[in-house]
Amino acid sequence: MKEEQIYSGKAKTIYRTDDPSKLIAHFRNSLTAFDGKKKSEAPNKGYYNAQISKKIFEMLESEGIRTHFIEMVSDTEMLIDTVEIIKIEVIVRNIAAGSITRKYPIEEKTHFKDPIIVFDFKSDEYGDPMLNDDIAVALGVATYDEMEKIRTIALRINKLLVEYMNKVDLLLPDFKLEFGRKDGEIVLADEISCDTCRLWDKKTGQSMDKDIFRFDKGDLSKAYEEVARRIVPEIFA
Numbered sequence: 001m002k003e004e005q006i007y008s009g010k011a012k013t014i015y016r017t018d019d020p021s022k023l024i025a026h027f028r029n030s031l032t033a034f035d036g037k038k039k040s041e042a043p044n045k046g047y048y049n050a051q052i053s054k055k056i057f058e059m060l061e062s063e064g065i066r067t068h069f070i071e072m073v074s075d076t077e078m079l080i081d082t083v084e085i086i087k088i089e090v091i092v093r094n095i096a097a098g099s100i101t102r103k104y105p106i107e108e109k110t111h112f113k114d115p116i117i118v119f120d121f122k123s124d125e126y127g128d129p130m131l132n133d134d135i136a137v138a139l140g141v142a143t144y145d146e147m148e149k150i151r152t153i154a155l156r157i158n159k160l161l162v163e164y165m166n167k168v169d170l171l172l173p174d175f176k177l178e179f180g181r182k183d184g185e186i187v188l189a190d191e192i193s194c195d196t197c198r199l200w201d202k203k204t205g206q207s208m209d210k211d212i213f214r215f216d217k218g219d220l221s222k223a224y225e226e227v228a229r230r231i232v233p234e235i236f237a
């Protein structure tokens, strides 16, 4: 049973339930970019992202990756395990786009021979600065052992996601993961959706992700719907 709201982020609201070990995540239609400086709403965005995320969490679970996903409780709400969130954004990159092309002499669309993992300290106050294992440990946000485990799981997820997206004619330049702790284990948390992945149509190269909103590249809801049609065709049946 859904109880009071405990947290409202940029695109999801988290509610307590009558069971302290479970929470409800509501995917909203709100959108933000550039550290919250740009804001908007897109019809059905929450629905498409929730359904895409659910399908991907189920696929990852079937491959032995532990996630916080339990079940959908409505079209836009998922029941999730309560985990202790690790304050690190784990970015995995396969093709150069976004910040890496601004910060380093790397041209957009460069295909990396091996995936690149970047860890950012999840802190609005400090502007999500990049961190390495030593800084993570010094800050007390993770142990060396956890950093190693997160890296291994992130690379495994990347391999599975690249193959999965390829089958539906999507390229996966990069994406962001968040992890939590539960019962001494590392668990995939947050979401995997068009808000947290760059997805390019394999044939046209067009963005089908939040870059449409960041750079006013067209109709975001239509693009997310198209991604949902490819990943969760069953919801359109």
Ligand code: UDP
Residues within 6 Å of the ligand: 089, 091, 097, 098, 099, 100, 174, 175, 176, 195, 196, 197, 198, 210
């Ligand atoms: N990303 C995210 N949340 C963040 C930062 C990044 O979901 O707070 C995702 C983003 O959608 C992209 C990837 O992580 O798929 C890499 O983002 P990048 O560092 O290039 O940042 P950007 O160029 O979007 O500012």
